[in-house]
Amino acid sequence: MRIFISLIVLATLVIGLILFVFIAEDQPLDELAETGIQSMELKNGMKVIVQENRRAPVLVTQVWYKVGGSYEHDGITGISHVLEHMMFKGTEDTPAGKFSEIIAAHGGKENAFTSKDYTAYFQRISNDHLELCLSLEADRMRNLLLGEDDFLKEVEVVKEERRLRTDDKPTALTYERFNAVAFVNNPYRKPIIGWMEDLDTMKIDDLREWYQTWYAPNNATLVVVGDVKAKQVFALAKEYFGPLKPAEIPQLKPRKEVQQHGIKRVQVKVPAKVPFLVMGYKVPVLNTTENSDDVYALELLSGLLDGGNSSRFSKNLVRGSQIASSVGAGYSLYALHDSLFTISALPSNGISMDDLEAAIIAQITALQDELPTEDELARVKAQVVASSVFEQDSSFYQAMKIGIMETVGLGWQTKDEYVDRINAVTAEQVQRVARKYFVEDHLTVAELIPQSTEVKLSTSGNMNAGEAHAN
Amino acid sequence: MRIKHCILSVCFMLMPVVAGHVHASPEIQSWTTQQGAKVLFVENNMLPMVDVRIVFDAAGSRDGALPGLAMLTNGLLAEGAAGKDAQQLAESFESVGAQFGNDSLRDMAYVGVRTLTDEQYMNTAINTLADVLVRPDFPRGAFERELARMKVALEARKQSPSDIAEEAFFKAVYAEHPYAMPVGGTDESLENITLQDIEAFYQQYYVASNAITVIVGAVDRKTAARMVDTIFDGLPAGSKPEPLPPVPDLAQAETVKIDFPSKQSHIYVGQPGMKRNDEDFFKLYVANHPFGGSGFSSRLVETIREERGLAYSVSSYFSPMRERGPFMMSLQTRADQTDEALQLLRSELDKYVASGPDKDELEDSISNITGSFPLSLDSNSKILGFLAMIAFYDLPEDFLETYIDNIQKVDRSDIREALRNRIDIDHTVTVIVGNGG
Numbered sequence: 001m002r003i004f005i006s007l008i009v010l011a012t013l014v015i016g017l018i019l020f021v022f023i024a025e026d027q028p029l030d031e032l033a034e035t036g037i038q039s040m041e042l043k044n045g046m047k048v049i050v051q052e053n054r055r056a057p058v059l060v061t062q063v064w065y066k067v068g069g070s071y072e073h074d075g076i077t078g079i080s081h082v083l084e085h086m087m088f089k090g091t092e093d094t095p096a097g098k099f100s101e102i103i104a105a106h107g108g109k110e111n112a113f114t115s116k117d118y119t120a121y122f123q124r125i126s127n128d129h130l131e132l133c134l135s136l137e138a139d140r141m142r143n144l145l146l147g148e149d150d151f152l153k154e155v156e157v158v159k160e161e162r163r164l165r166t167d168d169k170p171t172a173l174t175y176e177r178f179n180a181v182a183f184v185n186n187p188y189r190k191p192i193i194g195w196m197e198d199l200d201t202m203k204i205d206d207l208r209e210w211y212q213t214w215y216a217p218n219n220a221t222l223v224v225v226g227d228v229k230a231k232q233v234f235a236l237a238k239e240y241f242g243p244l245k246p247a248e249i250p251q252l253k254p255r256k257e258v259q260q261h262g263i264k265r266v267q268v269k270v271p272a273k274v275p276f277l278v279m280g281y282k283v284p285v286l287n288t289t290e291n292s293d294d295v296y297a298l299e300l301l302s303g304l305l306d307g308g309n310s311s312r313f314s315k316n317l318v319r320g321s322q323i324a325s326s327v328g329a330g331y332s333l334y335a336l337h338d339s340l341f342t343i344s345a346l347p348s349n350g351i352s353m354d355d356l357e358a359a360i361i362a363q364i365t366a367l368q369d370e371l372p373t374e375d376e377l378a379r380v381k382a383q384v385v386a387s388s389v390f391e392q393d394s395s396f397y398q399a400m401k402i403g404i405m406e407t408v409g410l411g412w413q414t415k416d417e418y419v420d421r422i423n424a425v426t427a428e429q430v431q432r433v434a435r436k437y438f439v440e441d442h443l444t445v446a447e448l449i450p451q452s453t454e455v456k457l458s459t460s461g462n463m464n465a466g467e468a469h470a471n
Numbered sequence: 472m473r474i475k476h477c478i479l480s481v482c483f484m485l486m487p488v489v490a491g492h493v494h495a496s497p498e499i500q501s502w503t504t505q506q507g508a509k510v511l512f513v514e515n516n517m518l519p520m521v522d523v524r525i526v527f528d529a530a531g532s533r534d535g536a537l538p539g540l541a542m543l544t545n546g547l548l549a550e551g552a553a554g555k556d557a558q559q560l561a562e563s564f565e566s567v568g569a570q571f572g573n574d575s576l577r578d579m580a581y582v583g584v585r586t587l588t589d590e591q592y593m594n595t596a597i598n599t600l601a602d603v604l605v606r607p608d609f610p611r612g613a614f615e616r617e618l619a620r621m622k623v624a625l626e627a628r629k630q631s632p633s634d635i636a637e638e639a640f641f642k643a644v645y646a647e648h649p650y651a652m653p654v655g656g657t658d659e660s661l662e663n664i665t666l667q668d669i670e671a672f673y674q675q676y677y678v679a680s681n682a683i684t685v686i687v688g689a690v691d692r693k694t695a696a697r698m699v700d701t702i703f704d705g706l707p708a709g710s711k712p713e714p715l716p717p718v719p720d721l722a723q724a725e726t727v728k729i730d731f732p733s734k735q736s737h738i739y740v741g742q743p744g745m746k747r748n749d750e751d752f753f754k755l756y757v758a759n760h761p762f763g764g765s766g767f768s769s770r771l772v773e774t775i776r777e778e779r780g781l782a783y784s785v786s787s788y789f790s791p792m793r794e795r796g797p798f799m800m801s802l803q804t805r806a807d808q809t810d811e812a813l814q815l816l817r818s819e820l821d822k823y824v825a826s827g828p829d830k831d832e833l834e835d836s837i838s839n840i841t842g843s844f845p846l847s848l849d850s851n852s853k854i855l856g857f858l859a860m861i862a863f864y865d866l867p868e869d870f871l872e873t874y875i876d877n878i879q880k881v882d883r884s885d886i887r888e889a890l891r892n893r894i895d896i897d898h899t900v901t902v903i904v905g906n907g908g
Contacts, residue, residue: 055517056849088767097777100767105835107842126845156780160735164783164803168733170630271732273626309549309571310561319557322616325623349623379566386568386587389520393850453630455730455906 045218059226078194506679521688539656678709736905741799763787
């Protein structure tokens, strides 16, 4: 089912808008024997990246577009995601529903997802159906029908999706309002799924324009991971995507967040049972930082707080003081714009939100005041090293990483630096970034304040539940 | 980053399957330990890692009068063992990068670990797992804390219309059967569980004869056997629990409406379905596929989402369990569309039970199920899940090898007959949570 990735706190993502220039010849870009990744660029600017992997006779194909929630402006929020839904509504050659039907009949699974900085379409299928997937994806990259009747029905589906994922989920709604308050002019302020009013007033012409603007080979990356030969993928990519005309891709405005001059607070009062706290500090990401050491140090720091059951949050807040029933940290390095380092928590029964917040702040202060021990650092690093092996169990995840890094403009090679960069982080660097970024004036705090879930009998039967009141 | 599908998980769902022309089933090795625990093992040397999981018939269906007891017992295993506290145990696993995992569902309760196969790392991980499983201390402080956390989780379920609906559905479908109660406990049960209950539950159910072990990864058979011996050393043989009672048919249709201040109504319709080792397993699995089990190609999605835009997520499935797990259809829709959507669910089911899939639907479903079989075996974690299912539910060891044949054998008359015999459209439970009911 069209999925919609709501990297809630991990708000993030990424990247870069580059106006692709033509390259005269199809050229191999890179080959790294170590990871078995090979890439090339078609003449029309489309990138093709292949990771051969013989673990099973299957493959995953993903087509990534540089467009998503952070590309949108006010009034059309959610349009990238609605367009993602419409991508299943057919072309002249492949009428509505046919795409899914063909893939299913060949034993494939397919879906798509939209995030802040990208939109991607994928198929998982046995390795003899690569050509089928590429031909279908190439067709809908430039030939989507975008019929008005289909749109009018589909946007209702998306509104149901919004009700399901956000309006009727108190914690999701709290995150949405948290983001909307944390940022002033950074586009991560807006929900990926869009504001309901924007969905209500969206027009098919808006979608046609959005599609024409962003769906072009020079704004896309094909990633294939599985039991395939890179050469064969390149040849088929050239055959099907090669003839597609590139488009002039607009340069995104930077929209760099203005300086924050003091703590911000927002309350969300909706029917709920359990209070919920979200806190976030403004932080850079790999794309925006002047010093990538900071970013990897923040990443390691998030592991100290929340990496496993031996981490500080579990040790001190869930077990030790038992102030939190659960608590986690979130940070993603691979975004297009500056992001947030977030902490979210459910209080233990009877614990006030003030006490919960104070206990979390005390954990932050401890990082600023004292160096973490070598044991702690070693434990986070051991987990990172092991995870880098474990994650290879999933081809899909491998493809995701390649796609994200490429689409946010970092280049897939960046993923291979991760383990070494984390291993190089020192206790002093952790302390330094804790002091540099975890500053009260750059903090936003959102609080879910549960209201009764009793249904009040009203004559109209019209529910207003789910409405949030942001201060 | 997580991709979220909106489906609720009740034990193992019908597997999404696949298959190709090549039967690339993994080679399964099996043996039984001295204490009587069955072991299934697949050697896979492509990555230097191994997954080990020990599954017990010690989950929610064994809660008795105290829903939540099984889950709390399972959750407390790693909160103190062999004299080490939760912090020390977590540090043991995490200092070697190992990932400890545990859960307790309705049928299965398990503990397990994923570790690198570097000998020193692996030994640390396996020894710690053995401590957690065989020598838990159940410290009082941990018991009180985890019980309090379960109460918070219970409150959180009360703010989720889908959780409320699912709970009401199980209660109505299963009435007096052990599957009726929520595995996370109730207000009442969480007030009454004691530490003695936990210890007694552990001693009765966490025994070798009630366990199966599955292993997938880059170790040889000898190493795997040694790991199993280490893990089980000191665990009493004990005895298997009594079989669960069979699930009775519903005596009458029932509709449960629960007011809730959500914008959408959450609707569940269903009844007792099938067992994991049901004689009609393949027929019913294939039968459900074109109806509501195949996503975009299914009738329910076509009628309710594609044609009318009434819901984002609509599906049906059989959730096969030790005894008859539920057959259920579910969707969520804006409150004022509740009646329309519910009528459609019912009329689609009526039509389908009366006539079954047409020829094309059946062919497409069979080719999807068989064609996608390799996808369900393309990682260690997926293979591990299959092994656990095969061992826990006593399925034939050639289950994977014969899977495609069994699917292909199903024809339209089989399906029509199975639907007629197994779906009783006059005796369904309907749950509506929201304000549209």
